Amino acid sequence: MATPILVGLGAIGAALAGRHLVRTGVIGARRGAEQWTKGGFKAKMDRKEAIEILGLKDTPQLRSRLKDAHRHIMIANHPDRGGAPYVASKINEAKDLLEKLDGKAR
Numbered sequence: 001m002a003t004p005i006l007v008g009l010g011a012i013g014a015a016l017a018g019r020h021l022v023r024t025g026v027i028g029a030r031r032g033a034e035q036w037t038k039g040g041f042k043a044k045m046d047r048k049e050a051i052e053i054l055g056l057k058d059t060p061q062l063r064s065r066l067k068d069a070h071r072h073i074m075i076a077n078h079p080d081r082g083g084a085p086y087v088a089s090k091i092n093e094a095k096d097l098l099e100k101l102d103g104k105a106r
Helices: 002-024 047-053 062-077 085-105
Strands: none
Touching: 047 085, 062 085
16 A cells, blocks of 8 residues: 555656756756857848858858758748748748848859
């Protein structure tokens, strides 16, 4: 009779300890969470925001990596695969803006 009670109390204790460790960040910490920009989109997209949306760095190789970055992020966020149409439109807007701006620079 005492065994089920002890097992139950042990499970509750383990759950409470696990919750505490997750909340303090000892285990299960989101290592990639700090890489994302906080906040929403700007009303008028600029070059910096477009680069952040596509996950690129502002380097001379940006133009050569633009197409692959756009394809990669659209696969993950396409509306036909459960992504949000608004996010997909922002991804496309970022690609179009960077192509337009880099085309003028050359």
